[in-house]
Amino acid sequence: MPSSVIKYFSYQPALKLLTITFITGLVYQYLDVPERTFKLFKAATSKGRYFNYHIKKRFKFEKVEN
Secondary structure, X not given: OOOOOEXXXXXXXXXXXXXXXXXXXXXXEEOOOOHHHHHHHHHOOXXXXXXHHHOOOOOOEEEEOO
């Protein structure tokens, strides 16, 4: 389902690394994200809402410089 906040996302299970590209063009990598959390995020009807409640303030992150 399309998101008004998130443009793309990908997950690297071996690294537990979730990469999210936002509509604004900013890219962040979220560290130590369990695969279950990613699967629930991927299946969520509202990616933005799931991100805000379950990822945003729960996992360390790094901004990816362009």
